[in-house]
Amino acid sequence: MNCMTNNPYRLGWVPDLTAYPRRPVYAAIADAMADAINSGKLQAGMKLPPRRLLAYTLGLNLGTVHKAYALAARKGLVSGETGRGTFVRGPLSKGVSWPNENPYERRIDFCDNYPCLIRHADPIRKQLSRLASDPELDYLLQYQQNSALGRHKLTAVSWLKRFRIDADPDQTILT
Secondary structure, three states: OOHHHOOOOOOOOOOOHHHOOOOOHHHHHHHHHHHHHHHOOOOOOOEOOOHHHHHHHHOOOHHHHHHHHHHHHHOOOEEEEOOOEEEEOOOOOOOOOOOOOOHHHHOOOOOOOOOOOOOOOHHHHHHHHHHHOOOOHHHHOOOOOOOOOHHHHHHHHHHHHOOOOOOOHHHOOOO
């Protein structure tokens, strides 16, 4: 079924999910959104259909559409404001160089504050044991006034230059 034929509310954009047969529905919606942004069908600043109307139009549960919009937001494709709606952010800048060429995979998510899964814990266990017996441990655990080394600041400044941000290492604070 072509979803565009079932558009009773005349929404400006309805994804054709048949183009993504092997994807979970929420991921297919987010993928369709990304493809529409990259092709220019969805432009930066455009308002996306309300979730409830898109769910009805596609014959889906509201939770599925909500999950799709949330995934698109995590990928940086859209942003929303309660009461205003969800808007297209547009394609990412082509001038930004990312280590793995995919900026979506370079995002740092601070929502969940727990350490990553460690498969080889023995070396960490040994190092923590050595650290616990270090006579300087009390000093290491105290607040360090301006503790960044000069080379660390230079590294941060060179990284910022990749984004066309001119920073002075003497005026840079690492947190």
